[in-house]
Amino acid sequence: MAEDDRALPAAEELALARLALDSGDLEHAAGHVAAALTQAPTLPEVHETLARVGAAGGDRAVELFPLHHHAFVGNVVARAHLLAAAGRPAEGLDLLVAATGHAPGTDWAGVPWVTAPELAERLFPDRTARILMQVCAAVPDPVPRAGRAALTPYLSLARNAVAVHPEHALLLGAASALARRLGEVALAIRWAARGVRAEPSKLGEVWLGYAYRSGGRTREALAALGRAVEHDPDDLAVYADIAGTLADHGRLDEALEWIDRALARDPSFDCAVHTAHRLRHQRDGDVAHLVALADFVRDHPDDTHEHGDLAECCRSRPWLGQVTPAGGAVVEALRRAVVDDLGGVGAAVRLDAPAPPSAMRTVEVAAPGLRIEVADVGDPDPREPRRATTRQLWRYDGTTAVPAVPAPSPEAAERVRQVAHPAWPHPPAAYDAAVGLATLDLADLLGLLVHPPQAPSTPLGRVLGGQDPSLWVRCVQVWACLGILHHRTDEPWTASTRRRVLLDLVWGVEDWVTEAALFALVTAAWVDPAVRPDVAGVVAERLADAAAVARVRAVPIAVSLAHLALATPALDPETAALAVSLTRPPAVDRPSALRRLWRVVGTLFRR
Template sequence: MEHQPLSQIELTPEDNVKSASVALAKGQLPRAVFHLSFALSVDPQNPNWLNLLQQIIATSNDPIALVPLKQDISFALLAVRAYILSYCGYYNEGFYWLSQVLQILAEPIYLPWIADWLSLPESTNSLTRETRTQLLQTLLTKFPGDRIENESDREHLDRIVFALSQLRQVDPEDDFLAFSHIALLRKLGYLEEALELAQNNYETLPCWKTAVSLALVYRTRGEVDPAIDAYQDALKYNPNDLTIFLDMADLFCDAGRFKEGIYCYQKILDREPEHPGAKPYWLYYQFFQQQDIVWKDNLQTYIEEHPDNETAIQLFNHLEILLSPYLGYLPEPTDATIDILYACEENPEKGYLESLKLTFLESPSSRLVLQLYIQEKFALESIPIEIEEIQHPDPRLPHTSVNYLLWRYEGVDPYPNIDPPREEIADAIASLAMQPYSLNSWCQIARQMAISWGQEHLNSLLGVMVHPPQHPPEMAIWTWLHRLQVAAALAIAYLDTGWENSLRKQVLFDLARGPMDWTTEAAIIALMQIALEDEAAAIDILSLFRELLENVPSSGHCPYLYGLIYCSLYLPFIDDEFRQKLEQEKDFLASQ
């Protein structure tokens, strides 16, 4: 069968239809079918083109002979041969050849034909069990995973599932038919119906296949323990089935039950020590279980020994992201004030924090945390604070004129320069800040929030950065405020689209250029994400990051320097000179 991509066919679908019509008028029926097959491979449901094909079939004395089987037949022609066979009533042969076509195509473009043919009683009744099994195996292969998202595919598969329910009444003994019916129901999201059928199937005919079918439905429903019970039942019928242990391991680990998952992977490795699916995951989840970086190194060694194992490479890359600051985790603030509060938490017997003496001026966010902490722990409104030196450039001042200023100073004392947020906005940002951090997942949630809110809620997003809601008991105040600020900045990043004259550019650039603060870092993280999504924006953002690096105070702690270095290194298009400077700064910070 010829697999040449249709993009290599020079004629457009419309040109091919015209050529087919001309050939039909001249009685050149094989040529007409040849041209029409390529048009239909682009739009198999086009009613006019299907009508033309039916005219060709009606004109021919031997329609099936119009498409002889040859070694180099194209998939488009073979699909039309299948159509002709079915149109002439040879449904079993038609399904057989269309299944062959579907197996080699990346997309199931002829799914509408299958749905149409299966809706005909005479079609389903003529299928042999062998052909039906081949067709169903092909469909399940084309739609892996637990859910089918494409709406067009779902529409056709809905019709196919209805036909399968009718077929099961005709042939209730076909266990693969039942398995496929339940699998498609599950993938289409009809979980109640799928569960009922799977339970009935297992009760009626308890075996490996019906137990696995039931386990898959429970897994899709998110019911871990019932799924595991069903998998355990399947093992009774086939104790040597390593795929069941693999499914159980994945299920446990996806639920965060790493110890049980690792045990299942180990059961596989006891039989096949170098199992290409189990070994990489066993190494990967050992890291999560033990939180020891050595397992990342072990996975890297495994990849060096098995360079073709794509699963291992993907898992290693995912670990790289998880272990990368600002991508996979959010580093904690490290101001001297926060170190003092850490010490207070570790040694509560020392009593009150009565005063504070700092060598340099610190960020206003750390001052806010200090105020909230002493109010909560000691019922004090304030304590005396002595600052020995103001850095240069003055960290209280923006680098340039800005429209959005979060903090104002009276002497060395910072105060919020924006009103508190609306309660519903603060609650939504707080719910995001409570989620386990990964930049990708936070951005997805922040984008949805920002799109639903619109630009009119900008002031509330800025307000939550300096007027935080009450922190959850399990999270330190400084961790809470930092996460709120990053969550709010990410929402601001999606308040509008475009770049040059966008609101998000103006606001985030102003925050980055504002007084030295944790909110500077929050803006840097949000801008880094924009740069990763928008190459045009990346040039401006890289220029801003250079500017910020040049204006870091010459002495004292800069709360956003660590974030600025890492987020700059994640940007595309960094020249070698700037990258070298960033690496030097990173090495210097690591040595402190």
Template sequence: MTDEQRADPIAQAHGELSLARVALADGDLPHTAGHVAGAIALAPGLPEVHELLAALAARAGDEGAIALFPVEQPAFIGNVVARAHLQGRHDPIGGLRMLAQATRFDPAQPWADVSWVRALEPRRLDPEHLARLFVAAMSGLGDPAEPAVARANEVYLDLARRACTAHPGNALLHGAAAGLARRFTAIAPGALAEAVRWGGHGYRLRPDKLTAVWYAYALKADGKLDQALQVMHQAWQAQPDEVDLCADMANWLAEAGRLDEALDLLDAAIRRAPDYDCAVHTAARLRFRRDGDVRHLVALVDFLREHPVNSHEHTDLDAACHGRPWLSSVDRPAESVINLLHQIPRDNRAMKGTATVSALEVPSALRVVHRELPGLTLTIEGDPPPDMVQPQRPGGRVLWHYSGLRAAPAVPPPDRQSLELLRGVAWPRWANPVAAYDRALPLGQLPADELVALLVHPPAGTDPRLPDGVWERAAQAFACLGLLHCEELRAGVEPGDTTRSRELLTGIAFGIEDWTTEAAVFGLVVAAWLDPACRGEVREAVGRRFVAAMQQSRHRVVTIRESLATLALATPDMIPEVATLARDLLSRADEPEAPRRAPAPPQPPRKRRWFGRR
């Protein structure tokens, strides 16, 4: 078989069928079945597959042929589908259920689009069984289904049309058919009108929760939101304990920008069932969306800690944090030397050159530049600001020593194993702060000194897609989360007690100004998300560190100022005046900064000088 044939599933299926015919001629039925299953998994609609499956059934008998396709776990999809077709001869609903399982597993394949399904007479099938079949089939299609998926599964819509005609008095069937039909709008524009018609008919036949939901979803998909809400309200009034109806309505209202109405509904649901997780999760996300106050998300984390068993997996916390610095990712660096580095192609960074910056910038940023541009001679103008080259408070962990304008690490490099461990754990993005903390768990096995060393000597990144400096900042953030897990610091204390870790992080946060400052503050913020008992202490530390940066920015550039503002707003129960100061700062993103001269962009080579001076 050529490479082209190997890439073509039809050609591969024909190869399997050729082997199956040889095995069948030899009377080797198990090998015949194995090759037929392989062919049907590759090309479920190929007529020759079904011809050979019929020949195998004629040789072995229906029951004998079914036994040749075992479905013990883990089941092979080809065995499941072949068995479904054989079973469908005498038990159509049983066969269809197995085909629906295959559809959920891989909805892009036309598992059910075969002649016996197209020829089924729904009048002789139980309508309740058909309804459950449609529910099973629609769950994997998408809402609505992508065009290719819809085309592969249009046979279910065809069966639903015939079933509704055959059983006009069955409410459950019509409701389920409505749920199915709205998935097919990409290939059948009239399917949405059918969904509304079937859903409305089912609801009128039997106005209960199920038929109401199917009808309401069809109305919403058809752009009739207020009608859909009316149907859902009626269903909730009839069954006040079904508070999940409120969560659905609230999401619809939020999508339409009607947040106040959505939250009123959720408040009513929570009053009815305070522990109902869907309402609590949705309400937290929508409240945060409305006012940006992180206390809603922290309250959700508290709820999760107190109610660990949920009805199903929720993504509201992740959705609320998504795309927000420090809530779902490390904040990007703001230093001018990193902006310069962005302008230099990675394959040109071995060249020698010179550049000048108008003011001192933080040590971690300068170390990244010197590592990436080893031939660069960087000149820093001005005098070293005293509040930048000395710790903000005495007594903390010293990470850097300054000699004039040059900073040197004050801690030795970590072991190679520690570097590899951090490299395998750290990443610039995470779902939410608690998820980042959980991801950092393996780092807890390292001694505190090793984790501190990783802050100053983070491993080099290996992903060229990441902007310069982002990986190093992520590694530093995870090293600080590792300090929260550090077994050495937590020895002899109650489980969950991070007092020693927080003392170390606070010392780093008030040490020499650096990216490590932000990383340490992030670690403190995460500790406060996890432990209500330390929130007052963390609020005080983070608030004071941000205010100090604001005061210093009156007479010099503080590149980590905006990042600290973001972290202040991520801190539970932040002092209102400090939160207002942080919001005002971040809202003035276009306001000119204190004067400073950035490095000039690279100029065309002239006597091998790759960086000009301004």
């Protein structure tokens, strides 16, 4: 279904429609009426003009609003109203529901013929039930409060139909499902319970269970879902629903018992597999469950419907679902300087050793008035790579870090602006999202790491630029490294350019780039089981090195590296234990400003 790019005001469209009508040009008149419907679907003047077009078109009036493969939504709605006027309201409702699925927030059905009690009398109750179920399938569950008004005409249809057919079980259940989605929980329970009394069935009990669950009546919900299983022991989706309900109330052992029962019947049933891995991760926090779920998703691309279990488990978790914010005195001073909008003038930070070069460079660009004083270099020297590498991103003039590679091209800078984000659903999704960087030159990708472009003029870019430039720099580095992971993917992994470059970055000077490159390697392990032993070995060596250095001097990236290790597939138990120990010491609580920033970022991401 398509939109109209013209987007003229409804009044102008109607004026043009009337002119076309007066000249006998019905096709142009119909086009303008359809466009007016998209602007004002309930405006009486629009419907009056549509009626004139219908009268002028006679028996072929409906054909003035064709439905092609990518039908214009205005044509769909106009055709629906004309079908209803011609005595075919069920067909008209089917089209209105299709428009609702295309744009659920628009009041397509808010017209008298839909809400009139007479309509329910003319429709067979089975047909009304199917129409209500189509509405339910087209909208979120539950519908956000702001979007409910546009759907209330369908609820009026449900009320009218139930009044005419008070004991029709299928109609009562479908009406209950719609009422529940629109926040009318008491009504949903009443209708579903009446439907089960009229005709006990699996579907009726499921609708009743969902209604009880929405009303917080967990015991009754579980009882109803249990009766649904008795009606049909082979419907494993109900087992997953019971398990999810139990888990939501902290009853994980019982929930897993239900999932195991489902998997015993069908080990590949998608709902049970997704729920099982989510609940097992919820129980013990082992990332292996999430990796196994990602493998299942990759190996079963034709699942019956979309699942959000993997994204739910990774959301807001370090590196699984988001960039880990940088810490340290330099970054905290930078955030204060940016929020105060003084550029750090007159402020100074004294360090015992050089901060990561990316942090120092970000301060130079975002808060040039902030003075950084380094008391000592420390040992091992943080300005030196941790291993011999063939690529140096930074060179030092004393304790001042200077980029050692050229700036990226404007095209590369713009490309990364379009994809860089501090959050992602899960590592495989981040990998897929970075495919747009695959065609960039390697020199450009390396240049992005030390010459990050300014944040884009988007809501997210303005938030990051105005509150935490360090987070934007880290975003660019993460996505540039994911771009490197897409570089020459035809090369076998072990001898590949992408692996060699990322290893150079991992073992370079201690920097935010180290974290970004290691995340790219961890992501490779998520999407390709064959590389997991290699990546797990690299992660283990890099974390062991950081832990060894941390015993003699501060390693600002150590905790983040530990979180990366805990996100790594097939990590050995000893390294996992080391990672847990590095994340265990109480960290300084994030400032309230940073917590607010992450709430804003999360809101923008969910949009």
